[in-house]
Amino acid sequence: MPPLCAWEGPFSAPGRPRPKSPPLLLATPALALGLLLSFWETSPFLKALLLGTSLLLRRPTVPLALLLGLLLGSWHLQKDRNLFLKTPQVFSGKILEEKASFGGTLLEVQTRKGRGQILARRIPPECRAGADFVARLWPGPRGFLNPFSPTLSESLLAQGLRFRLRLKNSRDLECFPRKSRGISALRARLYGFALGLSPEARGLFSALILGEKVFLEEDFRERITRLGLFHFLAVSGFHLGLLYGLIFWATRNLLSRLWSFSGIPVQIPAALAGLFSAIFYAALAGFPPSAERALAMLGLFTLSRIFFRRVSGWELLAGAVVLLLFLKPQEVLSVSFRLSVAAVAGILLAHGLLKGRLPQRRLLAWPLEALALSLGAWAFTLPLVLYYFGEAALLGPLNTLLTFPLWCAILIPGELLCGLLALISPGTATPMAETLGHLAGIFRNLPLPSPVLRPPWPVGLFSLALASLLASLVLFFYQRRSAALFSCGLFLLLSALGWGARERVFYLLVSDIGKANAVAVHLPGNQGVLFDAGARFGNFEAGRYVLRPLLKKLGFPDPKLVLLSHPDLDHTGGLPALKEDYPLRKVLSGAFRPSSWRPLGEIPEALKKPMVLSLERAQIFLLPGRPAPPARLENRESLLSFLEYRGLTVFFPGDADRERLLRLLREGALLPSEVFILPHHGAASGLFAPAWEALKPRVALASARGRKHPHPAVRRWLKVHGIPLYETAREGALTLFVRGDQFLLCPEKRLRKGLPKELLWPYIPYVVSGEYCEAYELHTLRDL
Incomplete structure (x- = not known):
């Protein structure tokens, strides 16, 4: 049995009494759970069951808080249900904020239909924060729905938004400017100041002063994320606490000589000055x-100072969480909010562990305490960071300790002073901002260690296992031996399930990546194959921002083989981003002209004649087209593939058209296939009835998005022949599993109803009912 399951250790304290939990500490998680159950729209039976179970705890605050969370969440969900358009409509209201976005501008607006966002490539110069507007808006982007990613509805709800719409033409937006006042005017001035800086300085200033990270240079963002230091760039409790402490210390020292009000301690105005500075x-x-979570804690801490009450850190955290959830119930869905709460909980626990264990010498105690607190925040946020981002910096606590003086003493205070000067004298602030940006550039090149941890199996099981391990250690420290033993056993069980998913499970995942192709196949023995590599759409690299994080969260192995159907960027554009994380030793495609691969930056290995590849119990049949076709015929000459695994056959036609399918039919090269991935995303050019009939498909899948993808003629043909059609645009990612003499097809959208079942991915299709996955029979000789 591993050491964590042994009950003798450095934290053992047989004589320590078990602490009693104050009612607020019990009510906080119950309130959050009630809100989550409402926002997940779980069944009334489950809600009633949990509510009834909570009554058995003999703690009245728990069922009351749970009931309050259920009612508050249900009311809020009905009041702010997302607004999705099918046709363009006219909206009017007020522009609240203007932000930079990928490839354009994002306006946050308030309308009669609620708060929302408008995405635009260009906007008229008069459309600034504070202006009234009238606009003709179109349905916005639907987002991408893949395993372990939030739905668009959940993302909007977490931000307190009802809609995200699109402005097609700047002429469809008319604004009536008003003079900005207050904070909006100050933010507009700082935003204009940031635009005049160099890219390095602009990114740092915007992140630390305006809370906008879109201006950060991509390599700087990647570097600081791998170092585990991104928390320095997020305006959070660290920054507000630092400012609060500096203003409190300065004000107290100043007023201690000038304060003349007897009976009122100088700490009261000092604490108020610190709080108002943090709010500003x-x-x-x-x-x-x-920042909202930090302000709530600082506000409660200031009140405790004013009324001379001693309040523990746990009570401050619980009070802040309850206050925020009452004011903004949707915050319980926010990734940032969850990470903030988890980080503070880790710091508080680490602080409790350090009591009486630090050396007496301050020069030795301070670094050890800083490292331990950073390690506590890192450990408590690790499962969440892995789940949401697919990787985590292994040496984040150490790098935080090493770079703390630079950020705490120079960069963050310097940017705060620079922001103040930018409001008073922009000419004076510009050299300072450029100097700080240059320092950040030097920091980026420091030889700091940056190893990362990635899930070795699907991240849901891996995060649950890590959370169970962490719970076991915490319960062990608090002498809850039975509960700690249970958590330890759960950790071992989840780890065994994760290892089984890594080594024994087959799945085929058609990712939701827009009108593009990227299919990941995981074979037993932890081997992976990629059919196409995602897309690059102008400024937006779907391969980098959608496919690569998805593969990390799946615990996908280094692909043994990447098959590119043809050079178009909707099939190959994600390859450069994938190569940053995966070796991609063998990349195959057809024999296309070298000039066709120029946008990709490399030429894959060319296949000129049919080939059969064997991997574990799978076989892949490759059928290249005619060599060196002209550019207009490259779709036709796509590299076609058949994958066969335990009786399941999947056909990947790339962008082949009817003429290519006719040639295959005449050559007898079409294999009956249970799964038919529609050619060219379901375009009419790939519809050739005799070839499709020869395939005898059970289902048709379309990695597509748009009114004519799949084409209406394709839809009609499939409907007439009784072949179900599954589309990533409507169903999200599509996953196939093999079970006995059947294969299961599980649309991602169906798995999102109720509790987060994807935590047990990829095992959930084997245990849930047919409501979530459809079962189809494999072909037999009688069928063929």
Whole structure:
């Protein structure tokens, strides 16, 4: 049995009494659970069951808080249900904020239909924060729905938004400017100041002062994320606490000589000055969730100072969480909010562990305490970071300790002073901002260690296993031996399930990546194959921002083989981003002209004649087209593939058209296939009835998006022949599993109803009912 399951250790304290939990500490998780159950729209039976179970705890605050969360969440969900358009409509209201976005501008607006966002490539110069507007808006992007990613509805709800719409033409937006006042005017001035800086300085200033990270250079963002230091760039409790402490210390020292009001301690005005400074800073940053949580804690801490009450850190955290969830119930869905709460909980626990265990010498105690607190925050946020981002910096606590003086003493205070000067004298602030940006550039090149941890199996099981391990250690420290033993056993069980998913499970995942192709196949023995590599759409690299994080969260192995059907960027554009994380030793495609691969930056290995590849119990049949076709015929000459695994056959036709399918039919090269991935995303050019009939498909899948993908003629043909059609645009990612003499097809959208079942991915299709996955028979000789 591993050491964590042994009950003798450095934290053992047989004589320590078990602490009693204050009612607020019990009510906080119950309130959050009630809100989550409402926002997940779980069944009334499950809600009633949990509510009834909570009554058995003999703690009245728990069922009351749970019931309050259920009622508050249900009311809020009905009041702010997302608004999705099918046709363009006219909206009017007020522009609240203007932000930079990928390839354009994002306007946050308030209308009669609620708060929302407008995405635009260009906007008229008069359309700034504070202006009234009238606009003709179109349905916005639907987002991408893949395993372990939030739905668009959940993302909007977490931000307190009802809609995200699109402005097609700047002429469809008319604004009536008003003079900005207050914080909006100050933010507009700081935003204009940031635009005049160099890219390095602009990114740092915007992140630390305005809370906007879109201006950060991509390599700087990647570097600081791998170092585990991204928390330095997020306006959070660290920054507000630092400012609060500096203002408190300065005000107290100043007023201690000038304060003349007897009976009122100088700490009261000092604490109020620190709080108001923190509120002002958070307002300039746009009140991000991490800052709101910190402000709530600082406000409660200030009240305790004013009324001379001693309040524990846990009570401050619980009070802040309850206050925020009452004011903004949707915050319980926010990734930033969850990470903030988890980080503070880890710091508080680490602080409790350090009591009486630090050396007496301050020069030795301070670094050890800083490292331990950073390690506590890292450990408590690790499962969440892995789940949401697919990787985590292994040496984040150490790098935090090493770079703490630079950020705490120079960069963050320097940017705060620079922001103040930018409001008073922009000419004076510009050299300072450029110097700080240059320092950040030097920091980026420091030889700091940056190994990352990635899930070795699907991240849901891996995060649950890590959370169970962490719970076991915490319960062990608090002498809850039975509960700690249960958590330890759960950790071992989840780890065994994860290892089984890694080594024994077959799945085929058609990712939701827009009108593009990227299919990942995981074979037993932890081997992976990629059919196409995602897309690059102008400024947006879907391969980098959608496919690569998805593969990380799946615990996908280094692909043994990547098959590119043809050079179009909707099939190959994600390859450069994938190569940053995966070796991609063998990349195959057809024999296309070298000039066709120029946008990709490399030429894959060319296949000129049919080939059969064997991997574990799978076989892949490759059928290249005619060599060196002209550019207009490259779709036709796509590299076609058949995958066969335990009786399941899947056909990947790339963008082949009817003429290519006719040639295959005449050559007898079409194999009966249970799964038919529609050619060219379901375009009419790939519809050739004799070839499709020869395939005898059980289902047709379309990695597509748009009114004519799949084409109406394709839909009609499939409907007439009784072949079910599954589309990523409507169902999200599509996953196939093999079970006995059947294969299961599980649309991602169906798995999102109720509790987060994807935590047990990829095992959930084997245990849930047919409501979530459809079962189809494999072909037999009688069928063929």
